[in-house]
Amino acid sequence: MSENATKIRNILKEHGRLTKDASALGERDDLYQAGMTSHASVNVMLALEGEFDVEFPDHMLKRSVFESIAAITSAIDELTQGR
């Protein structure tokens, strides 16, 4: 598992209010189905910004960007590209 994916899982564990164990989730499992509410997804987004020192632009503040570990990973990759 990549370093980023581990960090993302830890953030989901702490802020996602998931009904399942974040470390047992598949990369493409739907996080909303796993219990993440809209408000929890906001906390996840803010925690990701802190952890990865990135800022999500407005066009990325939508459900699909935070719907799975894979989606979040690719968003973080996009935001940290070229570092």
Place this chain on the structure above:
Amino acid sequence: MPATEYDALKFHDGMVKAGLIVPVGVPGIFGRNHVFEDVLARFDAAVTRLATDDRADFFVFPPTIERRILEKVGYMDSFPQLAGTVHSFFGKELDARKLSERIHAGGAWGDAMAITDVSLNPAACYPLYPTLPGTVPSGGRVVTMLNWVFRHEPSPEPTRMQAFRVREYVACGPPEMVIRWRDTWLERGKHLLESLGLPAKADVASDPFFGKGGKMLAASQRELKLKFEVLVPVISRENPTACCSFNYHEAKFTDAFGIALPDGETAHTACLGFGLERCVMALFQEHGFDPGTWPGAVREKLWP
């Protein structure tokens, strides 16, 4: 013929000049005269006539609600900037003297006050939920209210008020009943405004959630189509004003207040509210400031 140009300040000043509203020195707060209130009452009555088959129970709640409702429904998580918590003085004699001195010296005095158990009501449906615990009938229940609401968003723009009235309907019942009811009303609401000669259109909408996280909540609300509005041009043709708003809450309030169906299944709620002052203003802008000159078809509908 429109009363004024589609312009916030011209429309505001036009209503003031016509005597319909009376400024009181604070943006978003003003008095309404008898003509304004007559149209408002008649529009409200037209809504009631439209809703006969809902057999809704009617209530009026005061503009203050238990503060705990705001906490319980997450209002402070989403809209802290709009909240109107009520504060009062809990100090002793000497503190009261100091407070008085500070006020008369023109200084700030907010920190001498403390929060009370009540808040101004920000959403017309909120006072209802604590009264519903237990079960709702399997066929659902519909309640209607005429409530004053408060939003802390001072603005010189006349349709953006800090305090206004909402004629609200709330349905609580099985999810499919609630969605069907909401869809029926979306048509009804649009049709009512159109029948009054207003160029109404319905659209998906979102609430003004606070901050950056709020942008995400708003996007989510739109994607899930949880909020619709019926909009009418009042101060702008390009950005029409929401006169009627429809919200599908899923289990948000029934979970928070322990409301279930007789078989123990989760009940859902939806609400719709006519912003009464906005509907009245839309009528004035569309047909002119003197209701005596309004088109016959509109008058017949409001003065049957």
